[in-house]
Amino acid sequence: MTDTRRARYVALFATETRTLLASARRALAGWREQPEEAAPAEEVFRVLHTIKGMAASLEFNALAEHVHAAEGALAGVRSGERAADHWFLAALEETLDALAVESDAVVAAETTPRGAAAPAARIVRVDSDRLDALLAELGGLVTARQELERRAEADSLSPIGRAAIKLARRLDRLQDRILAVRLAPFGELLERVPPMIRDLARQLGKDVTVEVQGEGIEVDRAILDRLGEPLLHLLRNAVDHGLETPEARRAAGKAAAGRITVAARQDRNVVELEVRDDGHGIDREAVVAKAIERGALEAGAHLDDEDLLAILARPGFSTAAQVTDVSGRGVGLDAVLARMREVGATVSLATTPGAGTTFTIRMPTRLGIVRALVTRVGEEPYVLPLTHVTELAAWDAASSEVHQGRNMIRIRDALIPVVDLRRLVQFRGTAPPVRRPAVIMASQGRRMALLADAVEGQVDAVVQPLDRPQRLPRWITGATILEDGQPALMLDLASVI
Amino acid sequence: MPHRILICDDAIFMRTMIADILTSGGYEIAGEAESGLQAVERYRELKPDLVTMDIVMPDMGGIDAVKAIVAEDPSARILMCSAMGQQALVVEAVQAGAKDFVVKPFQPARVLEAVQRVLSA
Numbered sequence: 001m002t003d004t005r006r007a008r009y010v011a012l013f014a015t016e017t018r019t020l021l022a023s024a025r026r027a028l029a030g031w032r033e034q035p036e037e038a039a040p041a042e043e044v045f046r047v048l049h050t051i052k053g054m055a056a057s058l059e060f061n062a063l064a065e066h067v068h069a070a071e072g073a074l075a076g077v078r079s080g081e082r083a084a085d086h087w088f089l090a091a092l093e094e095t096l097d098a099l100a101v102e103s104d105a106v107v108a109a110e111t112t113p114r115g116a117a118a119p120a121a122r123i124v125r126v127d128s129d130r131l132d133a134l135l136a137e138l139g140g141l142v143t144a145r146q147e148l149e150r151r152a153e154a155d156s157l158s159p160i161g162r163a164a165i166k167l168a169r170r171l172d173r174l175q176d177r178i179l180a181v182r183l184a185p186f187g188e189l190l191e192r193v194p195p196m197i198r199d200l201a202r203q204l205g206k207d208v209t210v211e212v213q214g215e216g217i218e219v220d221r222a223i224l225d226r227l228g229e230p231l232l233h234l235l236r237n238a239v240d241h242g243l244e245t246p247e248a249r250r251a252a253g254k255a256a257a258g259r260i261t262v263a264a265r266q267d268r269n270v271v272e273l274e275v276r277d278d279g280h281g282i283d284r285e286a287v288v289a290k291a292i293e294r295g296a297l298e299a300g301a302h303l304d305d306e307d308l309l310a311i312l313a314r315p316g317f318s319t320a321a322q323v324t325d326v327s328g329r330g331v332g333l334d335a336v337l338a339r340m341r342e343v344g345a346t347v348s349l350a351t352t353p354g355a356g357t358t359f360t361i362r363m364p365t366r367l368g369i370v371r372a373l374v375t376r377v378g379e380e381p382y383v384l385p386l387t388h389v390t391e392l393a394a395w396d397a398a399s400s401e402v403h404q405g406r407n408m409i410r411i412r413d414a415l416i417p418v419v420d421l422r423r424l425v426q427f428r429g430t431a432p433p434v435r436r437p438a439v440i441m442a443s444q445g446r447r448m449a450l451l452a453d454a455v456e457g458q459v460d461a462v463v464q465p466l467d468r469p470q471r472l473p474r475w476i477t478g479a480t481i482l483e484d485g486q487p488a489l490m491l492d493l494a495s496v497i
Numbered sequence: 498m499p500h501r502i503l504i505c506d507d508a509i510f511m512r513t514m515i516a517d518i519l520t521s522g523g524y525e526i527a528g529e530a531e532s533g534l535q536a537v538e539r540y541r542e543l544k545p546d547l548v549t550m551d552i553v554m555p556d557m558g559g560i561d562a563v564k565a566i567v568a569e570d571p572s573a574r575i576l577m578c579s580a581m582g583q584q585a586l587v588v589e590a591v592q593a594g595a596k597d598f599v600v601k602p603f604q605p606a607r608v609l610e611a612v613q614r615v616l617s618a
Contacts, residue, residue: 054511068582
């Protein structure tokens with residue numbers, strides 16, 4: 001086998017083994033719920049068998065032996081001699097983890113360059129500072145490109161104009177390529193999840209099945225690197241406070257093993273990471289009672305999921321021991337949210353009594369540059385990421401309706417609450433125009449119509465993080481420089497909706 | 498005209514490896530299938546000169562696929578690809594109508610020999 005050909009097989013082995021082990025874990029999760037079912041055993045067997053064949057073909061003999069042994073342990077269950085009891089399934093899960101680690105190790109041993117003798121490595125290690133410097137440089141370039149393009153479009157027939165447009169297109173692609181260099185697969189983070197949860201479960205005496213999805217989805221490495229710690233927080237909370245004890249679960253008519261799912265999903269330029277447990281949900285009444293006691297809420301208040309998260313995320317609130325005792329969320333949710341905001345991510349919560357809790361982290365795939373809408377209030381520009389913008393509509397006093405004391409705008413058949421950007425940013429200048437653009441935004445099933453004075457178009461905004469003054473509202477997420485050199489604030493209004 | 502071969506295996510890795518071996522021997526790859534069910538469909542559609550068939554696959558295993566293919570085309574030429582320690586299954590496959598077998602890990606020379614044997618029989 002030539003070196004190049006072998007390198008190709010090893011790469012196939014690496015990705016296919018990962019996919020197969022993920023499929024075995026899914027089968028195992030189903031198996032736990034229905035221990036009598038034969039299909040999961042067959043699927044795990046197929047996975048082991050296939051990995052064994054691949055490992056043997058590449059002469060990863062120790063690995064092939066280990067997989068063969070695992071296959072043997074499964075034989076008794078497949079033939080019906082042995083029951084797939086809790087201990088068997090727990091041992092099998094550990095075997096799958098161990099095989100994942102071992103196969104990664106044999107691949108790494110082969111693909112890490114060892115001097116000139118190693119097969120042509122196609123991976124270069126780069127200091128992340130250099131990548132950051134490249135990104136910073138790119139920021140200036142993007143701004144310059146937009147100005148170039150705007151001017152060239154006014155002069156698109158001249159040779160210079162045409163050359164400038166060509167150059168702008170090329171710069172576009174360069175921007176894409178540079179950003180792609182920084183992308184890393186979620187698998188790097190997700191593969192640490194099952195061992196992490198099992199550790200927690202052991203410490204806390206819980207029985208947990210883990211499922212991870214979306215290993216192949218890519219995000220900027222800077223975002224991925226910052227997700228580890230918050231993810232651990234969320235998982236710890238899910239195992240500790242979210243899931244019931246095996247006894248309590250049985251009493252509630254659920255499978256003894258709790259289930260935790262960590263799933264990454266991509267929707268164009270946004271990636272969602274979902275951490276879901278099937279535990280008892282957050283005890284809303286207990287949180288309300290606690291908040292009233294602390295004077296954070298008025299008596300008789302009702303909380304929806306969004307309000308609940310806001311309360312739980314108050315510094316110091318969620319760590320309060322009493323709340324934890326009555327099933328609150330433990331450590332430092334405020335810290336989780338703060339870390340996520342740093343990378344432009346938002347966190348949302350959905351919880352159902354008796355059925356479980358889901359945290360969803362929404363983040364941009366690419367750090368630093370977002371497609372955004374430039375709006376204006378008076379002479380002041382404000383930039384809105386397109387993430388939550390669904391459409392634009394025209395507003396004037398005649399099209400506005402008042403319902404329950406709130407200004408609403410009718411878009412087709414729906415009434416959407418109107419928020420005036422002038423009020424939000426406390427603009428005190430000239431009177432607003434009579435007809436104003438309404439930017440319709442949606443987040444988590446709710447909508448809002450944001451009134452600006454003017455909408456000027458879309459840009460790729462290079463976001464500079466702000467040194468945040470103490471009382472800056474948290475929906476001001478950064479600043480950017482517009483094409484004409486004017487600075488503008490970046491507003492992420494998902495939290496206002 | 499080179500003989501056309503259909504490769505059935507649930508692992509891309511194995512399909513790539515078999516395809517490399519067969520192409521190096523001057524054969525043409527008619528198509529690939531990743532489950533027993535797909536193997537039967539692809540066979541019907543491609544009418545290949547030979548099929549390489551893995552035993553353990555999702556949906557429908559290799560042995561059932563052999564039975565289904567032979568039921569439709571008794572002259573089908575199928576070469577089983579099995580892992581070590583599956584002698585019993587290989588025997589079952591041959592009874593079901595497979596012509597020969599090779600054992601993983603593949604040695605290119607052995608695979609090409611077996612293919613030639615089946616094609617010239």
